[in-house]
Amino acid sequence: MAESLVLIETVGAVRKLTLNRPAALNSFTSAMHRELRPALDAAADDPAVRCLVITGAGRGFCAGQDLNDPEVGSNVGNVVERVYKPLALRIASMPVPVIAMVNGVAAGAGANFALGCDVVIAAKSASFIQAFSKIGLIPDCGGTWLLPRLVGRGKAIGLAMTGDKLSAEDAERMGLIWRCVDDAALSDQTMALATKLAAMPVKALAATRRTIDDALKVDYADALSLEARVQNEMGAQGDFREGVAAFLEKRAPKFGDR
Numbered sequence: 623m624a625e626s627l628v629l630i631e632t633v634g635a636v637r638k639l640t641l642n643r644p645a646a647l648n649s650f651t652s653a654m655h656r657e658l659r660p661a662l663d664a665a666a667d668d669p670a671v672r673c674l675v676i677t678g679a680g681r682g683f684c685a686g687q688d689l690n691d692p693e694v695g696s697n698v699g700n701v702v703e704r705v706y707k708p709l710a711l712r713i714a715s716m717p718v719p720v721i722a723m724v725n726g727v728a729a730g731a732g733a734n735f736a737l738g739c740d741v742v743i744a745a746k747s748a749s750f751i752q753a754f755s756k757i758g759l760i761p762d763c764g765g766t767w768l769l770p771r772l773v774g775r776g777k778a779i780g781l782a783m784t785g786d787k788l789s790a791e792d793a794e795r796m797g798l799i800w801r802c803v804d805d806a807a808l809s810d811q812t813m814a815l816a817t818k819l820a821a822m823p824v825k826a827l828a829a830t831r832r833t834i835d836d837a838l839k840v841d842y843a844d845a846l847s848l849e850a851r852v853q854n855e856m857g858a859q860g861d862f863r864e865g866v867a868a869f870l871e872k873r874a875p876k877f878g879d880r
């Protein structure tokens with residue numbers, strides 16, 4: 623039987639997905655997408671999952687679209703609309719925090735797939751490449767939206783036009799990613815953070831992501847109104863009552879909403 627292109631593991635309340643085509647740096651094929659989408663949907667639908675970690679097998683995270691895939695070249699825009707847009711939106715709408723554990727090179731749609739996650743932790747030896755310009759394309763999988771928001775227009779255009787390799791250390795310095803850690807510490811530090819987030823009020827964490835993204839689209843007064851609306855929703859959740867009660871009773875909270 624062929625090996626799975628997306629390995630699925632569950633560690634406590636953390637679901638870990640590993641892109642698994644190491645010989646081709648885990649570049650995306652149609653077959654991999656056919657496994658990845660249901661794996662993401664299953665994590666979203668499983669109430670026991672409270673944090674998602676995505677990584678790659680071998681020395682790469684993901685080298686973007688597999689350029690050997692027969693679908694490439696036929697109608698690039700159609701692939702972006704049909705595959706990469708829903709993939710990016712799936713990540714952005716996960717009901718739990720999503721961590722990209724970037725173990726190696728992340729290029730093209732693979733880089734932006736990682737950058738669309740809530741927290742990006744990369745090994746020192748990892749790198750990020752907006753490889754699109756080198757083959758006559760523009761950044762996709764959310765790159766045009768994410769890059770200027772993460773690092774500002776100037777750096778975004780520089781990264782996208784040159785397609786230069788950005789080290790994980792520079793990516794952290796630039797504010798493109800959350801943390802760069804020693805290679806040997808990547809897995810432990812990521813899983814420790816995932817376990818910590820999984821024990822937090824994840825419904826509020828997902829609402830935090832959504833509200834920050836929404837606030838970027840409106841003016842200050844509207845952002846303040848948005849906060850009031852979402853806070854109203856959060857204030858009605860069991861997690862808020864539990865958080866306050868635990869604080870007052872001087873005990874650890876036990877959050878359950880999702």
Ligand code: T3D
Binds near residue numbers: 649693729
């Ligand atoms: O139509 C549509 O679908 C549009 C959507 C586009 C979205 C995109 O993602 S466009 C961008 C696609 N990705 C790239 O252009 C990156 C191509 N890869 C590279 O530039 C380099 O591989 C890296 C800089 C990422 C890493 O370089 P290096 O020297 O560490 O590794 P390598 O030797 O180039 O790659 C190792 C193997 O992986 C190699 O195979 P081989 O020779 O050992 O059999 C290489 O061909 C393969 N590989 C790497 N990236 C891809 C790939 N095979 C197919 N597609 C890839 N994207």
